[in-house]
Amino acid sequence: MDNRPGDVVRVLAATGMLGSGFPEATIERGLELGADVISVDGGSTDSGPYYLGSASSKSTAQAVKRDLRHLLRASARANIPLIVGSCGTSGTDKGVDWVAGIVADVMREEGIDLKVARIYSEQDAAHLKDDVAAGRVRALAPAGELDSETLESCTHIVGVMGHEPIVEALQGGAQVVLAGRATDTAVAAAYPLMKGMPAGPTWHAAKIVECGGLCTTNPREGGVLATIDATGFSIEPLSPDAACTPISVAAHMLYETVNPFEMREPDGTLDVRDAVYTAVDDRVVRVEGSRFHVADQYTIKLEGARISGFETVSFSAVRDPIILGQIDAWAGFLRETIIGRVRQTLELEPSEYAFDIRLYGHNAVLDELEPESAPPREVGVMLLVNAGDQATATAVAKVANPLMLHLPAHDMDYLPSLAFPYSPAEIERGPAYEFVLNHAVDTTPTKLFRTKMGEASYV
Amino acid sequence: MSETLAEGRTLADLAIEVRSKNAGPFWVTMELFMRDSEGYAIVADESFINEQVVSGLYGVDARSIQIFRIPSLNVVKVSFPRPISQGSLRDRDIHAGQHHVPLARMRVLGE
Numbered sequence: 001m002d003n004r005p006g007d008v009v010r011v012l013a014a015t016g017m018l019g020s021g022f023p024e025a026t027i028e029r030g031l032e033l034g035a036d037v038i039s040v041d042g043g044s045t046d047s048g049p050y051y052l053g054s055a056s057s058k059s060t061a062q063a064v065k066r067d068l069r070h071l072l073r074a075s076a077r078a079n080i081p082l083i084v085g086s087c088g089t090s091g092t093d094k095g096v097d098w099v100a101g102i103v104a105d106v107m108r109e110e111g112i113d114l115k116v117a118r119i120y121s122e123q124d125a126a127h128l129k130d131d132v133a134a135g136r137v138r139a140l141a142p143a144g145e146l147d148s149e150t151l152e153s154c155t156h157i158v159g160v161m162g163h164e165p166i167v168e169a170l171q172g173g174a175q176v177v178l179a180g181r182a183t184d185t186a187v188a189a190a191y192p193l194m195k196g197m198p199a200g201p202t203w204h205a206a207k208i209v210e211c212g213g214l215c216t217t218n219p220r221e222g223g224v225l226a227t228i229d230a231t232g233f234s235i236e237p238l239s240p241d242a243a244c245t246p247i248s249v250a251a252h253m254l255y256e257t258v259n260p261f262e263m264r265e266p267d268g269t270l271d272v273r274d275a276v277y278t279a280v281d282d283r284v285v286r287v288e289g290s291r292f293h294v295a296d297q298y299t300i301k302l303e304g305a306r307i308s309g310f311e312t313v314s315f316s317a318v319r320d321p322i323i324l325g326q327i328d329a330w331a332g333f334l335r336e337t338i339i340g341r342v343r344q345t346l347e348l349e350p351s352e353y354a355f356d357i358r359l360y361g362h363n364a365v366l367d368e369l370e371p372e373s374a375p376p377r378e379v380g381v382m383l384l385v386n387a388g389d390q391a392t393a394t395a396v397a398k399v400a401n402p403l404m405l406h407l408p409a410h411d412m413d414y415l416p417s418l419a420f421p422y423s424p425a426e427i428e429r430g431p432a433y434e435f436v437l438n439h440a441v442d443t444t445p446t447k448l449f450r451t452k453m454g455e456a457s458y459v
Numbered sequence: 460m461s462e463t464l465a466e467g468r469t470l471a472d473l474a475i476e477v478r479s480k481n482a483g484p485f486w487v488t489m490e491l492f493m494r495d496s497e498g499y500a501i502v503a504d505e506s507f508i509n510e511q512v513v514s515g516l517y518g519v520d521a522r523s524i525q526i527f528r529i530p531s532l533n534v535v536k537v538s539f540p541r542p543i544s545q546g547s548l549r550d551r552d553i554h555a556g557q558h559h560v561p562l563a564r565m566r567v568l569g570e
Contacts, residue, residue: 045484049545247532251492258482260527366558366561369558371564435546438483438484438485
């Protein structure tokens with residue numbers, strides 16, 4: 001691999017999410033500008049606990065393969081590393097193997113032969129229980145103390161790695177690194193840190209590029225290139241139709257962060273309070289003054305999800321203005337009647353199952369926070385049932401079905417018929433999941449992670 | 460985005476964008492990107508937007524609310540723990556992407 005003098009490192013971020021697509025020209029432009037490494041995030045918790053809980057990918061294999069084909073070709077052609085983080089959306093071991101399988105397919109099809117490292121980040125509840133017992137697990141706000149039952153209830157637990165396991169894999173000779181769950185920033189920070197770039201500008205640049213083109217004036221167009229050096233970094237878009245401005249770059253520190261000035265990484269905290277954003281020209285922004293404070297204790301954040309029940313959903317709709325004029329009262333009557341009929345028919349008490357009635361077009365999104373009260377023209381009535389098993393959830397929804405078809409308003413002395421949009425009305429959603437861990441373990445940079453080099457044995 | 464009602468301008472009217480989003484599974488964060496320093500001065504006024512006001516709009520404990528005022532960007536940012544955990548039965552907004560609306564429709568005082 002090309003080991004140029006470490007005066008600058010250029011990081012090519014093609015897209016915010018592997019599998020979301022990018023124009024081929026993005027990569028060409030990044031290589032022309034002298035990219036030293038390609039980094040791409042393969043996951044997030046943003047779409048909910050299902051992907052971790054079930055260890056399945058949000059993106060399709062076809063979409064991930066398409067993106068990887070272009071990235072692997074570029075990596076091979078320019079002889080630069082390709083780093084993929086949070087493989088398979090949630091970074092489970094299965095997700096890493098899934099991406100590794102796709103990488104192997106693409107390399108075989110393209111006649112490319114690059115050394116691949118897989119870094120696994122799944123955690124064993126039994127080991128974590130020892131950490132809890134030894135006082136090595138901290139609760140992060142707003143979570144409470146962690147107990148053994150919660151750990152045991154998780155279907156999957158991952159540790160969110162920093163840059164160190166990725167650096168170790170690169171130093172071990174890997175050109176393609178497929179990481180399990182990693183911080184969004186570690187994926188882009190690993191190579192510049194390995195090349196001796198300063199931590200403040202590197203972590204800040206990594207945060208700015210983690211969503212690809214989102215830090216530009218045209219977020220839907222292609223990715224960005226960050227050039228990191230001893231005193232700061234500069235950032236430019238890879239699409240000719242996009243620009244980076246001091247505002248577009250600075251504003252990205254706000255995105256999906258609680259605190260816009262500080263961001264915690266496993267080994268310390270990025271501090272951008274004194275960062276200065278300057279326009280180099282009308283497309284490129286220079287950033288200086290970012291700092292990184294190394295923490296006294298190295299910590300790895302945990303993510304875990306468990307099954308919260310099994311769900312069945314049903315959907316009907318109301319257009320009759322008589323019902324719409326008293327829609328809240330009607331929904332209350334629906335709720336009461338469902339509870340009564342379920343007790344009568346299934347002999348279940350409300351504590352044995354749960355359901356949510358959402359009035360789309362009225363207040364479904366904000367619920368009791370909804371400030372408007374104008375009468376709606378039509379309302380979609382969604383019933384979401386959660387129970388300990390699928391059959392019970394569906395049974396409750398089926399008991400509700402005639403009510404969602406015929407329930408009158410209080411003052412109607414006839415039975416209306418409401419509008420089901422399809423039949424049968426019930427859709428089984430399977431297991432539903434919830435995130436239950438929001439904790440960090442006092443540990444070392446690499447202890448919780450396992451790296452395997454070379455072809456996966458299952459291929 | 461424009462939600463101008465009978466009288467007075469809303470914060471949405473004075474903003475380039477008002478947005479909300481998850482900040483991890485357990486927090487929500489929202490930003491008011493104001494058009495200019497005049498609009499910023501209105502929303503950055505601590506007697507207008509403060510922890511108690513946000514608590515009233517979103518039904519969350521005032522002590523858990525963090526507010527950041529960033530004059531260089533004309534931005535006020537508000538973060539608080541998600542009252543309903545992401546993906547749970549009662550969660551109607553998985554990405555918390557529509558929860559800016561109560562903040563965005565606040566009416567400017569004295570107009």
